[in-house]
Amino acid sequence: MASAARVDLDGKPIKPLTICMIGAGGFIGSHLCEKLMAETPHKVLALDVYNDKIKHLLEPDTAEWADRIQFHRINIKHDSRLEGLIKMADLTINLAAICTPADYNTRPLDTIYSNFIDALPVVKYCSENGKRLIHFSTCEVYGKTIGSFLPKDSPLRQEPEYYVLKEDSSPCIFGSIEKQRWSYACAKQLIERLIYAEGAENGLEFTIVRPFNWIGPRMDFIPGIDGPSEGVPRVLACFSNNLLRREPLKLVDGGESQRTFIYIKDAIEAVLLMICLHLVLLAYNDDNSSQENPARANGHIFNVGNPNNEVTVRQLAEMMTEVYSKVSGEPTLDVPTVDISSKEFYGVGYDDSDKRIPDMTIINRQLGWNPKTSLWDLLESTLTYQHRTYAEAIKKAIAKPAGTN
Numbered sequence: 001m002a003s004a005a006r007v008d009l010d011g012k013p014i015k016p017l018t019i020c021m022i023g024a025g026g027f028i029g030s031h032l033c034e035k036l037m038a039e040t041p042h043k044v045l046a047l048d049v050y051n052d053k054i055k056h057l058l059e060p061d062t063a064e065w066a067d068r069i070q071f072h073r074i075n076i077k078h079d080s081r082l083e084g085l086i087k088m089a090d091l092t093i094n095l096a097a098i099c100t101p102a103d104y105n106t107r108p109l110d111t112i113y114s115n116f117i118d119a120l121p122v123v124k125y126c127s128e129n130g131k132r133l134i135h136f137s138t139c140e141v142y143g144k145t146i147g148s149f150l151p152k153d154s155p156l157r158q159e160p161e162y163y164v165l166k167e168d169s170s171p172c173i174f175g176s177i178e179k180q181r182w183s184y185a186c187a188k189q190l191i192e193r194l195i196y197a198e199g200a201e202n203g204l205e206f207t208i209v210r211p212f213n214w215i216g217p218r219m220d221f222i223p224g225i226d227g228p229s230e231g232v233p234r235v236l237a238c239f240s241n242n243l244l245r246r247e248p249l250k251l252v253d254g255g256e257s258q259r260t261f262i263y264i265k266d267a268i269e270a271v272l273l274m275i276c277l278h279l280v281l282l283a284y285n286d287d288n289s290s291q292e293n294p295a296r297a298n299g300h301i302f303n304v305g306n307p308n309n310e311v312t313v314r315q316l317a318e319m320m321t322e323v324y325s326k327v328s329g330e331p332t333l334d335v336p337t338v339d340i341s342s343k344e345f346y347g348v349g350y351d352d353s354d355k356r357i358p359d360m361t362i363i364n365r366q367l368g369w370n371p372k373t374s375l376w377d378l379l380e381s382t383l384t385y386q387h388r389t390y391a392e393a394i395k396k397a398i399a400k401p402a403g404t405n
């Protein structure tokens with residue numbers, strides 16, 4: 001990969017931005033910080049309650065970027081330093097949220113507060129201080145597809161207009177209030193509407209990102225190793241945990257739901273384009289036709305996903321089983337998967353998105369971005385990481401008699 005040229009199209013140095021990144025210690029934040037440090041001149045004020053996933057960037061303080069990243073241990077629910085940090089920055093990126101399905105119906109209040117109430121001051125401070133905001137929403141705001149309401153054998157289900165999700169025209173279809181799964185999507189939708197309204201009425205410069213199942217190293221945690229034993233992370237970490245422990249992978253309600261998975265590193269390229277289109281074009285192309293232009297991202301909502309990587313959850317389980325066997329050298333189990341009801345796995349109130357195919361027209365037109373990595377390739381590099389990082393720790397944990405530390 002070419003290293004980034006830190007000059008603009010006229011050969012002048014690019015003005016380094018100061019970025020206030022809230023939730024920088026999470027999965028996406030850690031990859032975005034890594035990319036910004038390695039390939040741009042920008043500075044990051046990294047805000048989070050945890051920093052384990054970015055420790056490698058903060059230490060040692062002799063690292064080449066040591067003066068460009070600063071960690072602030074802040075809970076944005078109650079910390080008066082937030083406004084000052086947003087004021088110090090040119091751009092705020094808000095990633096902070098509770099975003100794990102196991103939490104949506106077991107901790108619906110925390111979920112709604114985290115995704116709506118706690119984001120309100122961030123939007124307000126950006127708007128009042130004339131600062132640009134990139135806010136992370138979710139593909140879950142689309143909810144269920146229109147096609148899912150058609151009879152199972154309806155030929156219309158095959159028509160893209162009944163399932164492809166478009167930022168500017170698809171409706172947002174959630175289940176009933178008892179299906180608390182949708183509390184997350186609903187809170188995210190309302191904060192999107194508020195940001196959009198701040199743009200329309202008060203001139204807030206914003207970009208909204210709707211990630212479609214970004215996966216890769218450092219996503220969530222492995223229960224009992226670097227997270228709670230009873231915790232339920234997102235599907236990549238659930239299945240990785242099962243594979244590492246040589247247990248069957250659990251298919252919720254038969255694993256019929258469909259998802260499109262994108263490699264985190266592809267998705268981070270898209271975010272970098274939103275931050276500063278110019279820099280990335282210089283790094284990757286010889287094409288000098290495009291101009292530096294955060295304006296190409298301003299006022300837009302972007303789907304960021306890989307429509308070519310669609311599988312059912314059952315197919316994902318089968319592929320992960322095969323890939324893990326290849327990278328670990330261990331044979332697959334005779335019975336690699338087991339079905340489980342959503343009630344047993346997540347509790348009452350669970351519901352699911354049936355299918356998530358992102359329409360790519362807007363991001364293509366505005367940023368010229370496309371995902372690159374196939375599902376097999378991204379699983380191979382991610383499961384190699386999981387095996388290298390966790391296999392020994394799991395062996396030790398399994399070898400210990402129960403109740404010992």
Ligand SMILES: NC(=O)c1ccc[n+]([C@@H]2O[C@H](COP(=O)([O-])OP(=O)(O)OC[C@H]3O[C@@H](n4cnc5c(N)ncnc54)[C@H](O)[C@@H]3O)[C@@H](O)[C@H]2O)c1
Pocket residue numbers: 022023024025026027028029047048049050074075076077094095096097098099114118136137138139210211212213214215220
């Ligand atoms: N990973 C995906 O594919 C995906 C998909 C859709 C949406 N998103 C959205 O992207 C964002 C980041 O997702 P992620 O996968 O990196 O999740 P993550 O849980 O790994 O990261 C979120 C980070 O925010 C921090 N945080 C939460 N509340 C905070 C608070 N009150 N104060 C300070 N820090 C706080 C957490 O400690 C965590 O480090 C979220 O808004 C999520 O809804 C992610």
Ligand SMILES: O=C(O)[C@H]1O[C@H](OP(=O)(O)OP(=O)(O)OC[C@H]2O[C@@H](n3ccc(=O)[nH]c3=O)[C@H](O)[C@@H]2O)[C@H](O)[C@@H](O)[C@@H]1O
Pocket residue numbers: 099100101137138139140211212213214233234235236238239250251252253255257259313352353
């Ligand atoms: O990543 C995203 O784009 C969004 O989707 C996720 O929602 P979901 O895809 O349902 O979450 P996963 O936990 O990754 O589950 C995917 C599918 O696998 C199933 N699953 C999960 C875990 C498991 O062990 N077995 C299993 O069959 C779930 O029921 C679901 O159908 C989360 O809501 C968010 O992080 C995010 O907004």
